[in-house]
Amino acid sequence: MKRIVTIQDISCLGKCSLTVALPVISATGVEAAIIPTAVLSTHTMFKNFTCKDLDDQILPIAEHWKDEGIKFDAFYTGYLASAQQIDKVITLINELRQDGNLVIIDPAMADNGRLYPAFDENFPKEMAKLCAIADIVLPNITEACYLTGTPYREEYDEAFAKEVVKKLASQGAKKVVLTGAAFSGKYGVMLYDSEKDTFYTYFQDKIDATFHGTGDIFSSTFTGLLVRGRTIEDSIAIAAGYTAECIRLTKNTPDANWYGVDFERALPYLIERLDK
Ligand code: PXL
Numbered sequence: 001m002k003r004i005v006t007i008q009d010i011s012c013l014g015k016c017s018l019t020v021a022l023p024v025i026s027a028t029g030v031e032a033a034i035i036p037t038a039v040l041s042t043h044t045m046f047k048n049f050t051c052k053d054l055d056d057q058i059l060p061i062a063e064h065w066k067d068e069g070i071k072f073d074a075f076y077t078g079y080l081a082s083a084q085q086i087d088k089v090i091t092l093i094n095e096l097r098q099d100g101n102l103v104i105i106d107p108a109m110a111d112n113g114r115l116y117p118a119f120d121e122n123f124p125k126e127m128a129k130l131c132a133i134a135d136i137v138l139p140n141i142t143e144a145c146y147l148t149g150t151p152y153r154e155e156y157d158e159a160f161a162k163e164v165v166k167k168l169a170s171q172g173a174k175k176v177v178l179t180g181a182a183f184s185g186k187y188g189v190m191l192y193d194s195e196k197d198t199f200y201t202y203f204q205d206k207i208d209a210t211f212h213g214t215g216d217i218f219s220s221t222f223t224g225l226l227v228r229g230r231t232i233e234d235s236i237a238i239a240a241g242y243t244a245e246c247i248r249l250t251k252n253t254p255d256a257n258w259y260g261v262d263f264e265r266a267l268p269y270l271i272e273r274l275d276k
Contacts, residue, residue, distance in 0.1 A: 002227045003031040003071070005096075006220075007058075007089055008078030008108070010036045011043040015260025016213030017079050017108075021220040027267050028224030028274060033072070035061055035092075038081035044117045045212055045258065051118070053081050055088065062092040074102040076223045078216060079109075081118070083126040090130055102226065105134040105173070106219040110142040113152045132172030136232075138219045140180045144168055158183050161190055162199060169194035177236060179218055182206070189218075189236050202236050204244055209251040213260040218243045221270065228274065238273045245269045 004025055008017040018034055025032035035058060041050040075093050080086060093103055107127045109119055124146035131137045131147055141161070145152040148167040153160060161183060165176040169192055178190040187206035192199055221239035226232060246261040253262070 001029075001031055002073045003033060004074045004076050004223060004227055005033040005035060005072045006076045006078065006223075007035040007037060007080070007092070008216075009038045009040055009081055011040045013041065014043040014046065014212060014258065015263065016043050016216045020213055020216045020260070020263060021076070021078065023267075024217065024220040024263065024270070025224040027270055028221070028228050030073075030224050030227050033070075037079070037085055043212060051081065053085075055082065055085050058085065058088040058092060062095055066095055070096075071098060072096060072101060074104060074223060074227045076104045076106070076219070077130065078106045078219065079116075080127075083119075083123050086126040086130050090133060093133065102136065103134045104136045104138065104219075104223050104226075105131050106138040106215065107131060107143045107147060108215065108219075110146055111140055111215070113142050113154065115146070128171060131168065134173040136175045136177060136226075137168060137173040138177045138179060138215075138222065139168065140215060141178065141182075144176070144178060147171070156183055162192070165190060165192040166194075175232070177222070177232075179215060189240055191232065191236060200233055200236075202233070202240055204240055207244060207247045207251060209247055209257070211247060211250060211257050211261045214243050214247065217246055217261065217263055225274070238270070241273070242266060242270045 006021045010018045022032050039052045128147045144164045150164050165178050168176050176192045181190040186203040188203035190201045218239050221242050222235045225235040245266040246263045249265050250256045250261040
């Protein structure tokens with residue numbers, strides 16, 4: 001059985017990060033080992049959230065696994081609780097990584113032109129170091145701009161999206177998968193493969209609703225499918241379709257934008273598409 005280790009926080013309430021990654025990766029038929037980076041009462045869009053940083057656990061867990069000879073097919077990181085965790089996560093990946101493993105980094109630090117509340121202006125520079133060792137980086141446009149030092153634009157065209165993802169790849173990542181790519185009246189995902197110097201875009205209808213945690217739904221689904229053995233293009237298309245299905249099923253629920261999408265109700269959609 002294939003095995004992913006996913007490194008991100010536990011937000012005890014407000015479906016995102018590990019409470020999404022665990023069930024979604026399991027649904028793709030892949031084992032999800034976890035390293036929780038912090039325990040928070042909720043995600044950081046709620047006021048007065050609590051946060052217990054688990055920074056001091058990251059390397060001891062890695063050392064134990066190394067001693068046990070544990071192997072992973074992929075390393076998948078999401079929300080990290082502080083800039084100082086980033087060097088530890090890089091060390092962990094370098095210690096446990098073997099030939100053929102995938103390193104997938106969701107920079108999970110910003111949206112809509114702004115950093116998440118827990119991060120300061122220094123954080124993107126540190127996150128860029130982690131992205132530099134990735135096979136695949138999964139930013140939204142805000143994160144791609146922060147990571148490359150590009151001024152954020154609310155509205156942009158295809159040429160701007162291509163320029164930003166190419167710049168991000170030039171910093172080290174082999175492939176960039178830009179989520180929430182919105183230009184020319186279209187909405188979807190843009191892949192840049194720096195080894196082949198090729199682009200692939202997948203568009204779908206934009207649903208007029210935004211929910212917290214949908215980036216984590218996309219990234220977890222994408223990672224599970226890719227490790228399962230689907231092509232990167234299929235993994236993008238199915239992950240985008242599943243995320244859209246989650247949003248469709250949730251969009252009439254009052255206040256759900258805070259609590260996350262009803263991804264549980266959409267799991268049959270995902271399972272149906274695992275191998276086709
Ligand atoms: O969904 C990304 C995410 C994950 N974890 C925490 C967050 C956020 C986004 O705000 O606050 C704690």
